Amino acid sequence: MASDCNPKKFHIVMFPWFAIGHMTPFLHLSNELAERGHQISLLCPKKAQIQLEHLNMHKDKITFHVLPVPHVEGLPVGTETASEIPMFLTGHLVTAMDLLQDQVKALLQDLNPDFVFFDFSHWIPELAKEFGFKSVCYSVVCAASLAIALVPGLKKAPKTEDSALMEPPEGYPSTKVLLKKHETQKMSFLFMEFGKGITFYERLTTAMRNCDAIGIRSCRELEGEFCDYIGGQYWGKPVILTGPILHEPVEVNLEDRWKNWLDKFDPGTVVYCAFGTQVILEKEQFQELVLGFELTGLPFLVALRTPDGISSIEEALPEGFQERVGERGVIYGGMVDQPAILGHKSVGCFVSHCGFGSMWESLMSSCQIVLIPFLGDQILNTRLLADELEVAVEVERDEIARFSKEGLCNAVLCAMDKDSKVGQTIRKKHQRWMKTILKPDFGSNYMDEFVQQLNRL
Template sequence: MPNPEKEKLHVAMFPWLATGHITPFLHLSNELAKRGYKVSFLLSQKAKNLVQNQNLYPDLVNFHVLQVPHVEGLPPETENASDIPIFLINLFSLAFEKMSDLVEAVLSDLKPDVVFFDNAFWINDFAKKIGFKTVCYNVVSAASIALAFVPARNVQKGRNLTEEELRKPPRGYPSSSVVLRKDEAKSLAFISFEFGGMSVYERIISALKGCDAIAIRTSKELEGEFCDYISRQFQKPVFLSGPVLPEQDQTPLESKWKEWLGGFEKGSVVFCAFGSQVILEKKQFQELVLGFELTGLPFLIALKPPLGTNSIEEALPEGFEKRVEGRGVVYGGWVQQPQILSHPSVGCFVNHCGFGSMWESLRSGCQIVVVPHLGDQILNSRLLSDHLKVALEVERGENGWFSKESLSGAIKSVMDGESEVGSLLKRNHSKWKAVLGSPEYMTKYMEDFIQHLYEL
């Protein structure tokens, strides 16, 4: 337990400006503020507008709004990576790095004790000058960091790794782990990509090597072996915050969804969401919705319109809406994912297995079907499907695409209460849900986490 006689730490947060990063940083801020710690949170105006209603302690968690510089090629007033296509992320990274002088000035004024960051590797350069400790707080899985971003990977400047090299785990990678299959290695190719004079690998390695401590939003029960490996690789402490799941949001579910879901039997509806950045190609989008149609089950799909289209409606297969009328909805806007998952009628969650959705699915009472798209999502999926055996991953063809039959088959398999697969997943999931639902579980992680901060 932290010594109550000690002076309370002042913590600053500067996450990568994407919803999937900002939100867990804010959840951690709320946990610290709940225990009386002051938090200065640096973010853009659009990001503030997005998350300020999730700030549970506005008297202790103070937002400091920063201007994101414009970089040619980005849409005007781009302030959040989640608002742009993934192929523009490198340009946004350059805009993000142009914020360094502004961030340094704000931190010089605030004089925090500890600064949490993830992608902003250059914050390490300010630490000694201003007088704070740095913690590189990772909101992706430890398995992903251990596979892609460790010194043993040894990605040399100016050379792209081959798919075979990417697929081969780095030296010392935990032997009991699950790794990428042959057709998935290309999802790690981005680590070699160079822009602004540095590769993605060099940026992340610099962040991890330069900080005083590495922190990861995970638990030893899930990923202990990966965390130990990362600690050995960087020869520095790795603090685990636990999943930092937010308190259950008491905001009621929107009436239109509450009424619609209320028309179906308990546990019968399949809900699908792929996060803020996954945008499918039109053909794959159509294959997905046809897969849901094939299940014969009621469903709610919340996805962004596919590439090259302006709306969900124009992308739907011909005759689809009439065929599923009354039992299926495909929606292109934002929905209240936690509230939908907790609705009694929802019995299955089909998701991309981003780290946030992974934790939300574990916390829910729904069966889990995973359809990963990127490297870290694939490894998260393996954690749930191969390691914990709480989820079923949809099979893909050699081209990396899934078929409507493989998607439909996976959903029907987990939703069949008498199937061996569905029963096994449900039993294992129930055990983890009980663990994560225990107040003592999160409290112990946060107490240890804060103690480690004092030890810095």
């Protein structure tokens, strides 16, 4: 049970970026704060409210306030969340969010909160000065991602043909981050326009420079050096950590269709794969992926969005694939209860895009971890897990970031082989981190300290 270290109760407004991968952790944080008696107002689009409502564990304390997302030229009519559009249209959705500034201002004036938590709406600190609340720029990605975004010279050309070693400036954590050539190109999104007249980098740094505190969904055990570096870059501004805010995976509530299928297999033999709500593979890479799972000879469950330009998952499958794999392989084009899947005794390997939520869920499960990152923060999360913590195997890619069925198969078998040196290393180190993260009161202690630091603000 969470302890309540302070009698003062706050009214906190949550205003996350309109992506399910951002709104969900904001709601998880809301649940933790509501459990401690604080009142929460969560601002989001109507479609997001429908998707998130079932995760509201404290309906008497957490209230959704629906924001009507305006139409912006270039966006499909009716778009409200990032999962509805391809990545290249995301900037238009950010523009739509910025156009809500007057409505948000009126709502905040009416709600009169003590705090507003935000991530991409860099204009919130200006409203804080006007209305007298405190603003917290809350990051749902790892501290390493924020720290690397601040590194000068990120746009420099690779030093070698194969990789680009970003030289850390003075005061940067001793760990150097090695990005492969194709990954360096992916990081260029930081300096592209992200909303009308502003780059992603400018949006991020403006938010962190002007807010009252920087909140990060992480823990010092994992990223203490990076958190200190970030605070140092902003003149000692408070960097307050919530911990991972995830619960230990359990088998309850797993849908019968998945439980009945998983129950057919021996413990630790099933490979589960999911890439979140935003990653959409091209048909060729989708087929390489499923053929790679076929090559492993292991049972597998793949939950992915339908490939780009294809009407259904079934249409995208390689010829004769389903007949060859039979019941040992399931390809599903929808969402599943990931923590419940990972908690099932038959699941022994998690192939992930290493989004921050999936990163924590993988660390807290007993599954072996295999990673195929696609976006900037996923790449940096992968560097943390595969290179620094050595708890995961990364699938090899070519210079244009494509993977092969053989590469995927080798990574899975390498991770699951108890006799291989790599398999033994990642298993041992993963178990060590699990013990740390799953200690009794690990998460609640972080949250109690987090609330105390809000009081200090």
